[in-house]
Amino acid sequence: MEIRIDNLTKKFGDVVGVEDLTLHIDDGEFVAFLGPSGCGKTTTLLTLAGIYKPTDGLIRFGERVVNTVQPKDRNIGMVFQSYALYPHMTIFQNIAYPLKLKKTPKNVQNERVRQVANVMGIGELLDRRPGQLSGGQQQRVALGRALVKEPDVLLFDEPLSNLDARLRLTMRGEIKHLQKNLGITSIYVTHDQLEAMTMADRIAVMNRGRLQAFDAPDELYDRPKTLFVAGFVGNPPMNFLNVSVSQSNGHFLAEAETIQLPLGADRGEPPARHGGAVVMGIRPEDIQIAADGDVTGEIFVVEPLGREDLIDARVGEHSFILLADTEKQHRAGESVSLKFDMTQAQFFDPQTERSLLWHH
Amino acid sequence: MSESDTKAKPSAAFLQSRRNALRSYLGAYGFMAPAGVLVIIFFLVPVAIVLYLSVTNLASSNFTSDLARMEFIGLKNYETLLNDQFARKIFFNTIFYVLVTLSIFNVSLALVVSLLTTHIDRSAGFVFRALWILPRIxxxxxxxxxxxxxxxxxxxxxxxxxxxxxGQPTYNYVSTNPWVFVVVVNGFIGVSFGMIIFTSAIESIPKDLLNASLVDGSSRMQRIRYVILPLIRWPLLFVVTYQTLSLLTSFVEIQLLTDGGPGLYRTEVWSLTAFHRALSNYFGNAQWGYGSAFAVLLVMIGVVLAVIYMRVFRFDELVAEPRVEAL
Known part of the structure; x- marks a missing residue:
């Protein structure tokens, strides 16, 4: 089912939940809504579900405008963060509930529920009540209940947030696998950028009720169009630095006080043409500790992450987060030389917060 | 170290822990004492007095405040009561009054009002419910x-x-349809209790659960039937039980509205009879002993009902684990 959201606005009194959101989702696509809490992603999801009615704009499922269509007539399945299983029903009754409401014959209900339960690996739990299940099992039941009526659209509202880290990893893979197998158009709301990056075909990054970017994960990562996207996507986050970029004899130079970084024309030309102060962004993996570095700094803190060390290095007033090999055994207080891979540098207009390199 | 020493040591520690436990119990009883004293003075003692009065023939004609000089007549009052030609009518009046008021108003209308006011705009619902508290306060x-x-x-x-x-004819409403008014007037007060309990129960159902039902394909009516009502089962049973007992003993509104009339005992209920016999009889002839017999029977009916309710609805089980929170 193709979903087209055009100029969607949802207000609660004077409070704006979502503003002027336009988003077209292809049939069978897995889209993540990513953003900090209060960014409007859940509001959008509940509007798609029909729980909220749009204040303005159009939502189409296929050719059909669904703005005022009741949730029950949208043929959607939804998975909630709290699982939202009915505590007074058995697992069987929970999964069968959407079928019962559709007046599906009893024997078909029975067959479908068992089939879905087996796929979800909860076949032996059908007689239990939700309270007797672990969080992971409850989440599987919730997923089963969403799938049993063969929905056109699947909506996920932070479904993995209440699970422990290991289980989250397993469920992430399972959901992605299931979605690809069934080919059901899915929208997945999360504040966890790792979840969004690993699962989604495309990610809609939202902030303060507005869409910041809507792109494939690697596109968002490599070519962030706004400062917010650059800072939000990626862990550890991108380093930012106020610089001015100048050109002399075809050579470009980004400068901030004592820091001087030469860069190529493809990255240097747009910020130089913009002139004045710009915001430079550089990802932690694009800064190396090397003998022939561009600037000299001092290690402030070393955080061992196991596979690598997260290092906070200070150059004058500026702080840079970077990743280093644990073998090197860097220590706080150590003086280091930092090499910047300026072919990966990003530049933003400090006023509009838009990228100077990538345009829409 | 002798053997008795090794035995005595843990036992001393054991005694100490017993003493500590006792001390903490004493604290608990200490906190309960004020309420306990009040219940004893203002409930248990009066019940005992009424029980005693019900086996005497104390009336305004042979009044004495000396318990020892009251004339003991055994179960004679109860015998008179059972042979009273109006007791039967009053008994069925009471059942009719309690059942009809309870089912139409205290439970059903209370449920309807709470469901309606929780499905409309929050502040409008609040105002509507606040207005409905007025009869009670x-x-x-x-x-x-x-x-x-x-x-x-x-x-x-x-x-x-x-x-x-x-240009319509006029009616004497209260005397032509006294029961309608007795039930409606009491019912309007009765609604507010269930309304408050049901509303808070409905509002404590997690929002996700209610949204999930709509997404799963229920209409709002189906959601009420399959999700909301099962989840407020315990408050529902509580209101049925509590309101049965409180309707059984309520009589002030009836006394003020019809005083059991019009005519002979048309809207007289059991608790009102107890009051009439004991304290407000004709010509100032108060029959304390006889009235007490009525009161004692009412208390016994109430206790029996309460026990039946607790058994049938398995209150202990309902109170044991939270139903909605077990998510």
Whole structure:
């Protein structure tokens, strides 16, 4: 089912939940809504579900405008963060509930529920009540209940947030696998950028009720169009630095006080043409500790992450987060030389917060 | 170290822990004491006195305040009561009054009002419910006067004034349909209790659960039937039980509205009879002993009902684990 959201606005009194959101989702696509809490992603999801009615704009499922269509007539399945299983029903009754409401014959209900339960690996739990299940099992039941009526659209509202880290990893893979197998158009709301990056075909990054970017994960990562996207996507986050970029004899130079970084024309030309102060962004993996570095700094803190060390290095007033090999055994207080891979540098207009390199 | 020493040591520690436990119990009883004393003085002692009075023939004609000089007549009052030609009518009046008021108003209408006010705009719902609390917090005398003024005969009653204005015949509402008024007047008060309990129960159902039901394909009516009602089962049973008992003993509004009339015992209920016999009989002939017999029977009916309710609804099980929170 193709979903087209055009100029969607949802207000609660004077409070704006979502503003002027336009988003077209292809049939069978897995889209993540990513953003900090209060960014409007859940509001959008509940509007798609029909729980909220749009204040303005159009939502189409296929050719059909669904703005005022009741949730029950949208043929959607939804998975909630709290699982939202009915505590007074058995697992069987929970999964069968959407079928019962559709007046599906009893024997078909029975067959479908068992089939879905087996796929979800909860076949032996059908007689239990939700309270007797672990969080992971409850989440599987919730997923089963969403799938049993063969929905056109699947909506996920932070479904993995209440699970422990290991289980989250397993469920992430399972959901992605299931979605690809069934080919059901899915929208997945999360504040966890790792979840969004690993699962989604495309990610809609939202902030303060507005869409910041809507792109494939690697596109968002490599070519962030706004400062917010650059800072939000990626862990550890991108380093930012106020610089001015100048050109002399075809050579470009980004400068901030004592820091001087030469860069190529493809990255240097747009910020130089913009002139004045710009915001430079550089990802932690694009800064190396090397003998022939561009600037000299001092290690402030070393955080061992196991596979690598997260290092906070200070150059004058500026702080840079970077990743280093644990073998090197860097220590706080150590003086280091930092090499910047300026072919990966990003530049933003400090006023509009838009990228100077990538345009829409 | 002798053997007795090794034995004595843990036992001393054991005794100490017993002493500590006792001390903490004493603290608990200490905190309960004020309430306990009040219950004893103002409930248990009066019950004992009423029980005793019910086996005497104490009345205004042979009044004495000396318990020892009261004439003991055994179960004679109860015998008289059972042979009383009106006791039967009053008994069925009471059942009728409790069942009808409870089922139509205290439970059903309370449920309807809470479901409606939780499905509309929050503040509008709040205002509506706040208005419906008014009958309960208004003094019964004032509340009944308002009703009486509305229903009074022409040319005084407000409804009859409308009838006259529209050229319709006028009615003496209260005397032609006394039961309707007894039930409606009490019911309007009764609704607010269930309304508050049901509303808070409905509002404590997690929002996700309610949204999930809609997404799963239920209409709002189906959601009420399959999700909301099962989840408020315990408050529902509580209101049924509690309100049965409180309706059984309520009589002030009836006394003020019809005083058990019109005619002989038309709307008289058991608790009102106990009051009439004991404290407000004709010509000032108060039959304390006989009235007490009525009161004792009412208490016994109440206790039996309470026990039955607790058994049937398995209260202990319901109270044992939270139902909605077990998510």
């Amino acid at each position: 208004t003094s019964p005398v004032v509340y009944i006067l308002i009703w009486k003024r509305m229903m009074a005969e022409a040319p005084f009653g407000i409804l009859n004034q409308f009838n006259e204005l529209l």
